[in-house]
Amino acid sequence: MSRTEPGRRVIDGRFELVGRLGGGGMGWVWRARDLALHREVAVKEVRPPDPGLAEYDPEGARTLRERVLREARALARVHHPNVVTIHHIVDGGEGTYPWIVMELLTGGSLQDRLDRGRLEPSEAARMGREVLDALRAAHAVGIEHRDVKPANVLLRPDGRPVLTDFGIAAVREATSLTATGSVIGSPDYMAPERVSGKEGGPASDLWSLAMMLYVAVEAHHPLRRDSTLATLAAVLSEDVPPPRQAGPLTGVLTALLVKDPLARPGAEEVDRMLAVAAGQAAPPATGGTPADAAPAF
Secondary structure, eight states, X not given: XXXXXXXXXXXXXXXXXXXXXXXXXXXXXXXXXXXXXXXXEEEXXXXXXXXXXXXXXXXXXXXXXXXXXHHHHHHHTOOOTTBOOXXXXXXXXXTSOOEEEEEOOXXXXXXXXXTTOOOOHHHHHHHHHHHHHHXXXXXXXXXXXXXXXXXXXXXXXXXXXXXXXXXXXXXXXXXXXXXXXXXXXXXXXXXXHHHTTOOOOHHHHHHHHHHHHHHHHXXXXXXXXXXXXXXXXXXXXXXXXXXXXXXXXXXXXXXXXXXXXGGSOOHXXXXXXXXXXXTSOOOOOOOOOGGGGSOOO
């Protein structure tokens, strides 16, 4: 980072931070100005929850840095209008945390939209098809998202969804970076097999998509409890109650929100079901199976 004027933060001599857009346990996302190309961008700053991580846990710091670099590389491999575009990465080397420069999306998140009220089933189905298409593009190059949830779906000004935050994506050649014994993902939206410590697969992302759509139309989460442990226990042991306001989405939610990932329909069938629920023309069937979601991991 460089400072060219008092109070003015410029990253890599090029990206001037304008204002903070949001943040979480892994850091902050900033609105920034690209001084070279004269455009606004989003810049993700990694800030570990424990500021002493690098000093007292160098291995943890190294893993965090590698995870951020992996996010950038994962995003760079997926070219799709419903996946956030990465422009640049600033990496100062060992002992530093990278910054990821991405396209700026100004329509808020799906979570922001749901905070104002539930979606109608047809609207949720249309949005679900686009997020599904983003997942299929990621799965096709061997990437699972692993954290599909409303906060990680950003909206363009016209309302079209864009999947972001691939920071814990599982890439086939780099799965060893998942911390042993850690809860990697959002408990509310994790598939049961991932909660139980199994590898999961594309079908696990489809569970998360379905749970997100369930919450979108029902305006509540059916398995959320008062604590993380209680929520994880509910995901593992309790059946998802049938939705009451899903209308034409009921069939796809019921089909996907089952404990056995092998019993869930594949992405191609899910797309057809969502198309029907959205009142759109369903794509022709090609005889796919649940394994059509992506190559086996």
